[in-house]
Amino acid sequence: MSAALALGDDALVLSHRLGEWAGHAPVLEEEVALANIALDLLGQARILLSLAGDEDELAYLREERAFRNVQLVEQPNGDFAHTIARQLYFSAYQRLLYEQLASGEGAFAGLAAKAVKEVAYHQDHAEHWTLRLGDGTDESHDRMQRAVDGLWRFTGELFEPVEGVDIDWQALRSGWLESVPAVLERATLTLPTGPQSGAWTAGAGRQGIHTEPFGRMIAEMQHLHRSHPGASW
Amino acid sequence: MVTETLLEKELHRLAGSVPDPELPVLTLDELGVLRGVDVLAPGKVTVRLTPTYTGCPAIEAMSADIERVLHDHGIPEVSVVTVLSPAWSTDDISAEGRRKLAEFGIAPPRPHDATSPAGGPVPLTLSVRCPHCGSTDTELLSRFSSTACKALRRCVTCREPFDHFKEL
Incomplete structure (x- = not known):
């Protein structure tokens, strides 16, 4: 079930990154919002990873190169604008992906039909913040522009077909390329000009190649379980 | 689907009367998360429960509460399974x-x-x-x-x- 692993790892890793905001978010409401989104993703990850094997073993005992998430979701939170840009890019992708899976008959249809309704709220949240920051002050505009530019090169990987995920990937890509640029335009932001795929882009997460910050992230995520195997409370 | 027997109806009513752990003013039946009760053999029952949200942590408390109530009603073997579709709304x-x-x-x-x-x-x-x-x-x-x-x-x-x- 390599497909369950790929989709499950996307949800798990992004959930952990969003959880890192707990205690650090700019306002209490946002802290709660990001934690709630993280919780939705964690629930999805648990179901997906359970399709692939034992959820705890997969989450806590795999080495970095065994993770199959896209590199976008492992990128550090950065400032709030970076987190929102990552959410904007990923939630648009995940919603289109789940919409297609939900309308199919495959193993992911049940989960996708449920999760797509949750992700609609994640996307709504990301779009509203993109508009507020992009069309806000000079400072917030500049930071939001930097964030969407900086993460752009990680978006090409989202459209690389995953073996066992039986959807129309071309339709997913064109749907994403309609929705995301439209939000950026409304937010008075400039669509990044760099390539999404090819030489100067990133993306081999699906093959187990990850960026440097990911190693530190899973060290933190796994250390308790590895230090105290089988611990419970 | 087979029609619920009288016993299943009674167990459904009991499981459905369990209060939601997060919103104790509501019962699980009123929340609409209880999907069905199946008596597999005498004393052996499966309860089908659907989560409100995929990551809802209350589902474990709900399962434990349902097991307790049905145990008290004389059902020794209760398993609560989570079903995802059709998705709760x-x-x-x-x-x-x-x-x-x-x-x-x-x-x-x-x-x-x-x-x-x-x-x-x-x-x-x-x-x-x-x-x-x-x-x-x-x-x-x-x-x-x-x-x-x-x-x-x-x-x-x-x-x-x-x-x-x-x-x-």
């Missing part, structure tokens, strides 16, 4: 459940508009009534509140903040 909350939510100070979810695309957030322009003073002049503070299933709003008339069980 706030439309599954009963009319009585909605009334109790409002009484508890939580604005109940609005019914889905048949004309809006299924699954998407309900347009925010639809008014949500303040559960304290009844005013429809309320504003959104945050799309996510104390739990994943609620949004935080404030009443412009009486100034009280309140939770709104958001549409799913």
Whole structure:
């Protein structure tokens, strides 16, 4: 079930990154919002990873190169604008992906039909913040522009077909390329000009190649379980 | 599907009367998360439960409570399984459940508009009534509140903040 692993790892890793905001978010409401989104993703990850094997073993005992998430979701939170840009890019992708899976008959249809309704709220949240920051002050505009530019090169990987995920990937890509640029335009932001795929882009997460910050992230995520195997409370 | 037997009906009623661990004013039946009870053999029962949200942590407490209630009713072997489809929707909350939510100070979810695309957030322009003073002049503070299933709003008339069980 390599497909369950790929989709499950996307949800798990992004959930952990969003959880890192707990205690650090700019306002209490946002802290709660990001934690709630993280919780939705964690629930999805648990179901997906359970399709692939034992959820705890997969989450806590795999080495970095065994993770199959896209590199976008492992990128550090950065400032709030970076987190929102990552959410904007990923939630648009995940919603289109789940919409297609939900309308199919495959193993992911049940989960996708449920999760797509949750992700609609994640996307709504990301779009509203993109508009507020992009069309806000000079400072917030500049930071939001930097964030969407900086993460752009990680978006090409989202459209690389995953073996066992039986959807129309071309339709997913064109749907994403309609929705995301439209939000950026409304937010008075400039669509990044760099390539999404090819030489100067990133993306081999699906093959187990990850960026440097990911190693530190899973060290933190796994250390308790590895230090105290089988611990419970 | 086979029709529920009398025993299954009785067990369904018992399991359904368990209060929601997060919103104890509601029973699981009123929340609409109990999908069915199957008697597999004498003393052996499976209860089908669906989560409100995929990551809802209350599902474990719900399962434990159902097991306890059915054990007390003389069923030694109870297994609670989670089913995902068809996906739970706030439309599954009963009319009585909605009334109790409002009484508890939580604005109940609005019914889905048949004309809006299924699954998407309900347009925010639809008014949500303040559960304290009844005013429809309320504003959104945050799309996510104390739990994943609620949004935080404030009443412009009486100034009280309140939770709104958001549409799913």
